[in-house]
Amino acid sequence: MEIVRIEAGPRYSQAVRAGGLVFTIGQVAIGAPGADVATQTADIVARLDRLLEEAGSDKSRLVCATVYLAELHFYEAMNSVWDKWVQTGSTPARTCVQANLLSPDYAVEIAVVAAVR
Amino acid sequence: MEIVRIEAGPRYSQAVRAGGLVFTIGQVAIGAPGADVATQTADIVARLDRLLEEAGSDKSRLVCATVYLAELHFYEAMNSVWDKWVQTGSTPARTCVQANLLSPDYAVEIAVVAAVR
Protein backbone atom coordinates (compact mmCIF):
# COMPACT_ATOMS: atom_id res chain seq x y z
CA MET A 1 0.00 0.00 0.00
CA GLU A 2 1.46 3.30 -1.07
CA ILE A 3 1.58 6.13 1.46
CA VAL A 4 1.53 9.77 0.32
CA ARG A 5 2.10 12.49 2.91
CA ILE A 6 0.85 16.05 2.43
CA GLU A 7 2.90 18.81 4.08
CA ALA A 8 4.93 16.32 6.11
CA GLY A 9 6.55 18.10 9.05
CA PRO A 10 8.87 16.78 11.73
CA ARG A 11 5.97 16.28 14.17
CA TYR A 12 3.01 15.46 11.94
CA SER A 13 1.74 15.62 8.40
CA GLN A 14 -1.27 17.70 7.46
CA ALA A 15 -2.81 14.71 5.66
CA VAL A 16 -1.78 11.17 4.82
CA ARG A 17 -3.11 9.07 1.96
CA ALA A 18 -2.89 5.33 2.41
CA GLY A 19 -4.40 3.10 -0.21
CA GLY A 20 -7.67 4.72 -1.17
CA LEU A 21 -8.20 6.71 2.04
CA VAL A 22 -7.00 10.14 3.12
CA PHE A 23 -6.67 10.97 6.83
CA THR A 24 -6.29 14.61 7.83
CA ILE A 25 -4.89 16.17 10.94
CA GLY A 26 -7.31 17.56 13.49
CA GLN A 27 -7.58 20.93 11.83
CA VAL A 28 -7.96 24.16 13.81
CA ALA A 29 -8.45 27.74 12.62
CA ILE A 30 -4.82 28.71 12.29
CA GLY A 31 -5.98 31.38 9.84
CA ALA A 32 -8.49 32.88 12.29
CA PRO A 33 -7.43 32.22 15.90
CA GLY A 34 -9.74 33.84 18.42
CA ALA A 35 -12.41 34.58 15.81
CA ASP A 36 -16.07 33.68 16.31
CA VAL A 37 -17.04 30.03 15.91
CA ALA A 38 -18.51 30.35 12.42
CA THR A 39 -15.44 32.19 11.13
CA GLN A 40 -13.15 29.57 12.64
CA THR A 41 -15.20 26.75 11.12
CA ALA A 42 -15.08 28.43 7.72
CA ASP A 43 -11.30 28.72 8.04
CA ILE A 44 -11.08 25.01 8.91
CA VAL A 45 -13.23 23.70 6.08
CA ALA A 46 -11.41 25.88 3.55
CA ARG A 47 -8.14 24.30 4.68
CA LEU A 48 -9.70 20.83 4.59
CA ASP A 49 -10.82 21.51 1.01
CA ARG A 50 -7.27 22.39 0.06
CA LEU A 51 -5.76 19.38 1.84
CA LEU A 52 -8.24 16.97 0.30
CA GLU A 53 -7.53 18.41 -3.13
CA GLU A 54 -3.78 17.96 -2.64
CA ALA A 55 -4.44 14.36 -1.61
CA GLY A 56 -6.60 13.59 -4.64
CA SER A 57 -9.97 13.79 -2.94
CA ASP A 58 -12.64 16.37 -2.17
CA LYS A 59 -15.62 16.96 0.12
CA SER A 60 -17.93 14.87 -2.06
CA ARG A 61 -15.80 11.87 -1.00
CA LEU A 62 -15.95 12.45 2.77
CA VAL A 63 -16.19 9.21 4.74
CA CYS A 64 -16.10 10.25 8.40
CA ALA A 65 -15.41 13.31 10.50
CA THR A 66 -14.64 13.94 14.14
CA VAL A 67 -15.60 17.39 15.43
CA TYR A 68 -14.28 18.61 18.77
CA LEU A 69 -15.96 21.69 20.23
CA ALA A 70 -14.27 23.69 22.98
CA GLU A 71 -17.76 24.53 24.26
CA LEU A 72 -20.89 22.52 23.55
CA HIS A 73 -22.90 25.66 22.89
CA PHE A 74 -20.72 26.25 19.82
CA TYR A 75 -22.70 23.45 18.15
CA GLU A 76 -25.14 25.56 16.16
CA ALA A 77 -22.56 28.08 15.00
CA MET A 78 -20.28 25.27 13.82
CA ASN A 79 -23.19 23.61 12.04
CA SER A 80 -24.21 26.85 10.34
CA VAL A 81 -20.99 26.58 8.34
CA TRP A 82 -20.79 22.78 8.24
CA ASP A 83 -24.27 22.43 6.75
CA LYS A 84 -23.38 24.69 3.84
CA TRP A 85 -20.02 23.00 3.34
CA VAL A 86 -21.14 19.39 3.05
CA GLN A 87 -23.10 18.20 0.03
CA THR A 88 -26.47 16.54 0.36
CA GLY A 89 -26.02 12.90 -0.53
CA SER A 90 -22.30 13.01 0.29
CA THR A 91 -22.29 13.60 4.03
CA PRO A 92 -19.79 11.72 6.23
CA ALA A 93 -20.43 9.70 9.36
CA ARG A 94 -19.76 12.37 11.99
CA THR A 95 -18.85 12.25 15.66
CA CYS A 96 -19.10 15.47 17.69
CA VAL A 97 -18.03 15.84 21.32
CA GLN A 98 -16.68 18.54 23.60
CA ALA A 99 -12.94 18.62 24.15
CA ASN A 100 -10.52 21.16 25.50
CA LEU A 101 -8.30 22.22 22.61
CA LEU A 102 -4.62 23.05 22.64
CA SER A 103 -5.13 26.80 22.66
CA PRO A 104 -7.98 28.90 24.09
CA ASP A 105 -7.87 30.72 20.73
CA TYR A 106 -9.42 27.67 19.10
CA ALA A 107 -13.13 26.90 19.33
CA VAL A 108 -13.39 23.95 16.94
CA GLU A 109 -11.17 21.14 15.67
CA ILE A 110 -12.16 18.86 12.79
CA ALA A 111 -10.41 15.73 11.51
CA VAL A 112 -11.75 13.89 8.48
CA VAL A 113 -11.25 10.70 6.52
CA ALA A 114 -12.09 10.79 2.81
CA ALA A 115 -11.83 8.41 -0.12
CA VAL A 116 -9.67 9.36 -3.06
CA ARG A 117 -11.40 10.15 -6.34
CA MET B 1 -13.18 3.18 -4.44
CA GLU B 2 -16.94 2.98 -4.19
CA ILE B 3 -18.66 4.89 -1.38
CA VAL B 4 -22.00 3.72 0.02
CA ARG B 5 -23.83 5.96 2.48
CA ILE B 6 -26.36 4.60 4.96
CA GLU B 7 -29.17 6.95 5.99
CA ALA B 8 -27.48 9.95 4.41
CA GLY B 9 -28.89 13.14 5.87
CA PRO B 10 -28.12 16.77 5.07
CA ARG B 11 -25.65 17.01 8.00
CA TYR B 12 -24.21 13.52 8.31
CA SER B 13 -24.75 9.92 7.32
CA GLN B 14 -25.35 7.22 9.91
CA ALA B 15 -22.65 5.06 8.34
CA VAL B 16 -20.38 5.23 5.32
CA ARG B 17 -18.79 2.31 3.53
CA ALA B 18 -15.62 3.04 1.59
CA GLY B 19 -13.76 0.19 -0.01
CA GLY B 20 -13.88 -2.64 2.47
CA LEU B 21 -14.40 -0.54 5.61
CA VAL B 22 -17.55 0.83 7.25
CA PHE B 23 -17.36 3.92 9.46
CA THR B 24 -20.31 4.71 11.72
CA ILE B 25 -21.41 7.94 13.30
CA GLY B 26 -20.75 8.44 17.00
CA GLN B 27 -23.91 6.72 18.10
CA VAL B 28 -25.89 7.85 21.15
CA ALA B 29 -28.98 6.37 22.76
CA ILE B 30 -31.59 8.23 20.75
CA GLY B 31 -33.98 5.41 21.65
CA ALA B 32 -33.37 5.76 25.38
CA PRO B 33 -32.29 9.31 26.28
CA GLY B 34 -31.88 9.83 30.00
CA ALA B 35 -31.98 6.10 30.74
CA ASP B 36 -29.37 4.37 32.90
CA VAL B 37 -25.97 3.72 31.36
CA ALA B 38 -26.53 0.02 30.62
CA THR B 39 -29.86 0.71 28.93
CA GLN B 40 -28.31 3.46 26.83
CA THR B 41 -25.42 1.20 25.84
CA ALA B 42 -27.84 -1.55 24.84
CA ASP B 43 -29.75 0.94 22.71
CA ILE B 44 -26.51 2.03 21.03
CA VAL B 45 -25.19 -1.44 20.21
CA ALA B 46 -28.58 -2.51 18.85
CA ARG B 47 -28.46 0.45 16.48
CA LEU B 48 -24.85 -0.33 15.57
CA ASP B 49 -25.90 -3.91 14.75
CA ARG B 50 -28.55 -2.60 12.42
CA LEU B 51 -26.25 -0.08 10.75
CA LEU B 52 -23.49 -2.63 10.24
CA GLU B 53 -25.99 -5.04 8.72
CA GLU B 54 -27.22 -2.38 6.32
CA ALA B 55 -23.61 -1.71 5.35
CA GLY B 56 -22.79 -5.36 4.71
CA SER B 57 -20.92 -6.02 7.94
CA ASP B 58 -21.63 -7.20 11.49
CA LYS B 59 -20.10 -7.19 14.95
CA SER B 60 -17.87 -10.17 14.17
CA ARG B 61 -16.04 -7.86 11.74
CA LEU B 62 -15.40 -4.97 14.15
CA VAL B 63 -12.02 -3.32 13.61
CA CYS B 64 -11.93 -0.43 16.05
CA ALA B 65 -14.22 1.47 18.38
CA THR B 66 -14.10 4.80 20.16
CA VAL B 67 -16.17 5.03 23.34
CA TYR B 68 -16.88 8.40 24.92
CA LEU B 69 -18.26 8.36 28.46
CA ALA B 70 -19.98 11.43 29.90
CA GLU B 71 -18.68 10.31 33.32
CA LEU B 72 -15.73 8.01 33.89
CA HIS B 73 -17.62 6.07 36.55
CA PHE B 74 -19.99 4.88 33.80
CA TYR B 75 -17.17 2.56 32.69
CA GLU B 76 -18.36 -0.65 34.36
CA ALA B 77 -22.02 -0.20 33.42
CA MET B 78 -21.05 0.41 29.78
CA ASN B 79 -18.79 -2.63 29.83
CA SER B 80 -21.51 -4.83 31.33
CA VAL B 81 -23.35 -4.48 28.02
CA TRP B 82 -20.29 -4.19 25.79
CA ASP B 83 -18.77 -7.44 27.08
CA LYS B 84 -21.91 -9.37 26.17
CA TRP B 85 -22.20 -7.66 22.81
CA VAL B 86 -18.73 -8.31 21.44
CA GLN B 87 -17.67 -11.81 20.46
CA THR B 88 -14.60 -13.45 21.94
CA GLY B 89 -12.01 -13.65 19.19
CA SER B 90 -13.61 -10.78 17.28
CA THR B 91 -13.05 -7.81 19.60
CA PRO B 92 -12.04 -4.46 18.11
CA ALA B 93 -9.17 -2.19 19.11
CA ARG B 94 -10.97 0.12 21.51
CA THR B 95 -10.27 3.61 22.81
CA CYS B 96 -12.29 4.86 25.78
CA VAL B 97 -12.10 8.37 27.24
CA GLN B 98 -14.33 10.84 29.01
CA ALA B 99 -16.00 13.51 26.91
CA ASN B 100 -18.89 15.86 27.45
CA LEU B 101 -21.62 14.81 25.02
CA LEU B 102 -24.04 17.00 23.07
CA SER B 103 -26.93 16.45 25.46
CA PRO B 104 -26.96 15.73 29.19
CA ASP B 105 -29.47 13.00 28.32
CA TYR B 106 -26.66 10.98 26.81
CA ALA B 107 -24.22 8.99 28.95
CA VAL B 108 -22.30 7.12 26.25
CA GLU B 109 -21.33 7.62 22.62
CA ILE B 110 -19.75 4.88 20.49
CA ALA B 111 -18.30 5.11 16.97
CA VAL B 112 -16.99 2.00 15.25
CA VAL B 113 -15.10 0.94 12.15
CA ALA B 114 -15.81 -2.52 10.77
CA ALA B 115 -14.75 -4.54 7.76
CA VAL B 116 -17.36 -5.66 5.28
CA ARG B 117 -18.14 -9.36 5.08
Next chain:
Amino acid sequence: MEIVRIEAGPRYSQAVRAGGLVFTIGQVAIGAPGADVATQTADIVARLDRLLEEAGSDKSRLVCATVYLAELHFYEAMNSVWDKWVQTGSTPARTCVQANLLSPDYAVEIAVVAAVR
Protein backbone atom coordinates in the same frame (compact mmCIF):
# COMPACT_ATOMS: atom_id res chain seq x y z
CA MET C 1 -10.94 -8.44 3.52
CA GLU C 2 -8.94 -10.49 5.99
CA ILE C 3 -8.95 -9.42 9.64
CA VAL C 4 -6.03 -10.22 11.92
CA ARG C 5 -6.36 -9.49 15.63
CA ILE C 6 -3.33 -8.94 17.86
CA GLU C 7 -3.72 -9.94 21.51
CA ALA C 8 -7.48 -10.37 21.19
CA GLY C 9 -9.08 -10.28 24.63
CA PRO C 10 -12.71 -10.66 25.66
CA ARG C 11 -13.23 -6.88 25.73
CA TYR C 12 -10.88 -5.56 23.07
CA SER C 13 -7.89 -6.42 20.95
CA GLN C 14 -4.63 -4.53 21.27
CA ALA C 15 -4.54 -4.04 17.50
CA VAL C 16 -6.58 -5.10 14.51
CA ARG C 17 -5.35 -5.40 10.94
CA ALA C 18 -7.99 -5.10 8.24
CA GLY C 19 -6.90 -5.09 4.65
CA GLY C 20 -3.78 -2.99 4.52
CA LEU C 21 -4.42 -0.91 7.65
CA VAL C 22 -3.66 -1.57 11.32
CA PHE C 23 -5.72 0.11 14.03
CA THR C 24 -4.38 0.08 17.59
CA ILE C 25 -6.13 0.48 20.89
CA GLY C 26 -5.82 3.79 22.68
CA GLN C 27 -2.59 2.90 24.42
CA VAL C 28 -1.77 4.08 27.94
CA ALA C 29 1.37 3.61 30.02
CA ILE C 30 0.48 0.33 31.65
CA GLY C 31 4.21 -0.21 32.16
CA ALA C 32 4.68 3.12 33.95
CA PRO C 33 1.44 4.25 35.62
CA GLY C 34 1.84 7.41 37.63
CA ALA C 35 5.23 8.19 36.08
CA ASP C 36 6.06 11.59 34.60
CA VAL C 37 4.61 12.45 31.20
CA ALA C 38 7.75 11.77 29.18
CA THR C 39 8.26 8.38 30.82
CA GLN C 40 4.64 7.45 30.18
CA THR C 41 4.90 8.53 26.55
CA ALA C 42 8.08 6.47 26.10
CA ASP C 43 6.27 3.46 27.56
CA ILE C 44 3.37 4.00 25.13
CA VAL C 45 5.44 4.36 21.98
CA ALA C 46 7.55 1.32 22.88
CA ARG C 47 4.33 -0.71 23.14
CA LEU C 48 3.05 0.79 19.88
CA ASP C 49 6.31 -0.26 18.20
CA ARG C 50 5.81 -3.81 19.39
CA LEU C 51 2.13 -3.93 18.36
CA LEU C 52 2.85 -2.51 14.92
CA GLU C 53 5.63 -5.07 14.45
CA GLU C 54 3.28 -7.91 15.40
CA ALA C 55 0.76 -6.56 12.89
CA GLY C 56 3.27 -6.34 10.05
CA SER C 57 3.85 -2.59 10.18
CA ASP C 58 6.15 -0.10 11.89
CA LYS C 59 6.40 3.58 12.74
CA SER C 60 7.66 4.48 9.28
CA ARG C 61 4.19 3.47 8.05
CA LEU C 62 2.13 5.61 10.47
CA VAL C 63 -0.99 7.09 8.86
CA CYS C 64 -2.78 8.90 11.66
CA ALA C 65 -2.64 9.26 15.42
CA THR C 66 -4.99 10.54 18.09
CA VAL C 67 -3.33 11.83 21.25
CA TYR C 68 -5.38 12.44 24.38
CA LEU C 69 -3.71 14.44 27.14
CA ALA C 70 -5.07 14.36 30.67
CA GLU C 71 -3.79 17.93 31.06
CA LEU C 72 -3.07 20.30 28.20
CA HIS C 73 0.17 21.43 29.80
CA PHE C 74 1.53 17.90 29.23
CA TYR C 75 1.84 18.85 25.55
CA GLU C 76 5.55 19.69 25.49
CA ALA C 77 6.62 16.71 27.60
CA MET C 78 4.63 14.35 25.38
CA ASN C 79 6.14 15.95 22.27
CA SER C 80 9.67 15.67 23.68
CA VAL C 81 9.30 11.90 23.30
CA TRP C 82 7.01 11.94 20.25
CA ASP C 83 9.40 14.08 18.21
CA LYS C 84 12.25 11.60 18.73
CA TRP C 85 9.97 8.63 18.05
CA VAL C 86 8.52 9.65 14.70
CA GLN C 87 10.70 9.76 11.60
CA THR C 88 11.05 12.88 9.49
CA GLY C 89 9.23 12.24 6.24
CA SER C 90 7.04 9.57 7.81
CA THR C 91 4.94 11.54 10.28
CA PRO C 92 1.23 10.75 10.65
CA ALA C 93 -1.73 13.11 10.53
CA ARG C 94 -2.14 13.79 14.25
CA THR C 95 -5.03 15.02 16.36
CA CYS C 96 -4.31 16.10 19.94
CA VAL C 97 -6.95 17.14 22.47
CA GLN C 98 -7.45 17.06 26.22
CA ALA C 99 -9.51 14.21 27.63
CA ASN C 100 -9.99 12.74 31.06
CA LEU C 101 -8.51 9.26 30.98
CA LEU C 102 -9.75 6.13 32.71
CA SER C 103 -7.29 6.33 35.57
CA PRO C 104 -5.63 9.34 37.20
CA ASP C 105 -2.40 7.32 36.90
CA TYR C 106 -2.44 7.94 33.16
CA ALA C 107 -1.33 11.22 31.62
CA VAL C 108 -1.41 10.34 27.93
CA GLU C 109 -3.29 7.98 25.64
CA ILE C 110 -2.32 7.41 21.99
CA ALA C 111 -4.18 5.46 19.29
CA VAL C 112 -2.67 5.07 15.83
CA VAL C 113 -3.55 3.79 12.38
CA ALA C 114 -0.68 2.49 10.25
CA ALA C 115 -0.32 0.86 6.86
CA VAL C 116 1.16 -2.62 6.66
CA ARG C 117 4.57 -2.99 5.06
